[in-house]
Amino acid sequence: MTVTSETTPISHYERIGGAAAVKAAVELFYDKVLADPDLAGYFADVDMVEQRRHLALMLAVVLGGPNEYAGRGLAEAHQSLSITGGHYAKVGEHLTATLVELGVPADVIADVQVVLGQVREQVVSAGDA
Numbered sequence: 789m790t791v792t793s794e795t796t797p798i799s800h801y802e803r804i805g806g807a808a809a810v811k812a813a814v815e816l817f818y819d820k821v822l823a824d825p826d827l828a829g830y831f832a833d834v835d836m837v838e839q840r841r842h843l844a845l846m847l848a849v850v851l852g853g854p855n856e857y858a859g860r861g862l863a864e865a866h867q868s869l870s871i872t873g874g875h876y877a878k879v880g881e882h883l884t885a886t887l888v889e890l891g892v893p894a895d896v897i898a899d900v901q902v903v904l905g906q907v908r909e910q911v912v913s914a915g916d917a
């Protein structure tokens with residue numbers, strides 16, 4: 789089962805503090821992703837506002853928050869980026885570290901891992917070789 793506002797009476801997004809908490813998480817997550825030399829290149833040609841927007845959307849998706857996103861599908865948005873499984877895993881690790889640092893409950897983090905596994909195929913389009 790996916791973790792969405794439809795399947796959970798109170799979404800994780802609301803439980804961790806809604807938009808304000810997500811904003812704090814985006815700041816920390818953003819610092820970690822862009823400080824990682826393996827990942828920064830993906831965002832080199834993307835403007836700062838769009839980078840933050842990306843991370844906020846990504847967090848909202850994995851936390852089952854309100855779906856305010858009406859843009860391209862995940863596969864379409866990422867296909868041309870040739871994201872490897874290894875890089876996808878690194879982004880997941882930065883996200884987990886961010887949530888741990890912010891004191892997000894372990895069960896929420898466990899569900900985030902499940903969602904990361906579910907959408908992986910739509911985002912990853914390159915092998916690790």
Ligand code: HEM
Nearest residue numbers: 830831834838845846849859860865871875876879907911
């Ligand atoms: C759960 C995983 C992810 C989710 C839910 C997600 C979400 C999104 C969404 C919704 C967009 C479209 C933004 C738009 O068209 O306005 C996007 C674009 C993008 N994503 Fe992701 N993403 C994920 C993982 C990743 C990973 C692992 C990377 C890089 C390692 C990445 C890099 C990018 C880049 C560079 C863009 C283009 C940004 C732009 O042109 O504005 N994403 N992502």
